[in-house]
Every structure is written in structure tokens, then in C-alpha cells.
Amino acid sequence: MLFTRGNILGTIDVKTQEEVFERLAERAVSLGLAHDAQAIVRDYKEREEEASTGFGGGIAIPHSKTDDVSEPTVLFARLSQPVEWNSIDGKPVQTVISILVPSGANSEHLRLLSSLSRKLVHPEFVEILNKGTDDEVFEAIDGVLSGNAS
Incomplete structure (x- = not known):
């Protein structure tokens, strides 16, 4: 599992879901976690066509199983403005955690998605994702991924 402070994009200026996917994919490539940004964008879009990854409450968890990464990776970004996502609550997204x-790696995919999804029902975790510093976000997500979250 690879999640470092470099996996946090901070606040990104995007207007569409596709732009979000492009920025996430570009970061994965720039960190050496993937090789082909366009392949990852395509995988994100295919997954999104199956069902929206908009979790609700302004948060999305776009995720993909792809031949372009060699180990599980999590990326995080806040969006400078809400982006339409076809979320389950009909609201746009402003916070993104990507897997x-x-x-x-089917079992690892499900474990990561399940761990993060369960934590999203905790208001204090969501508050950190939405408003915390990059260090606070890193500690919160890393805690969930390592099983040390309170």
C-alpha cells in the first residue's frame, strides 16, 4: 500500500469530473506509481459508468483496478469548487479520495474501499477531510489504511 504525503494533491482547480481524473492520474504518474495517465483516466471513467463513486456529503471515492499500477495506491484532493458527480445524494463533490x-488485487481493493467508506460516517473524519491541513489529512487517512484509526 502506498500512501505518502506526496499522494495529497491539496486543493486543485478543476471544473469537471474528467479534469479531476486527469489530475489524479497525472499525480500517480509523476510519483512513479503508474505509467500511462490516459489509461488510468479511461479506467476511472469506465468504473464511473458502472455506478457513481459519489459517496454523498460532497465526497467521492473514485476507484479502479488497472494494469497500469503495480501496487495499491491512494490519492487525495480537495476541489477548488464543487464538481457535478452524480452522487447518491445528488450533491456535487468537493473532496476526493482515489483508490x-x-x-x-480484488481483496485489497475491497478492503481499502470498505475501510474508507466505513470511516466516512464519522463526522470528525469527514471534517478533517474537508477542512484539515494536509498533515491532518495524511494522518487521518494513513490511520484508516494502517488500521490505527480511532
């Missing part, structure tokens, strides 16, 4: 896993 990328190798194609064969």
Missing part, C-alpha cells in the same frame, strides 16, 4: 489497485 488505484492492480487488476488482480
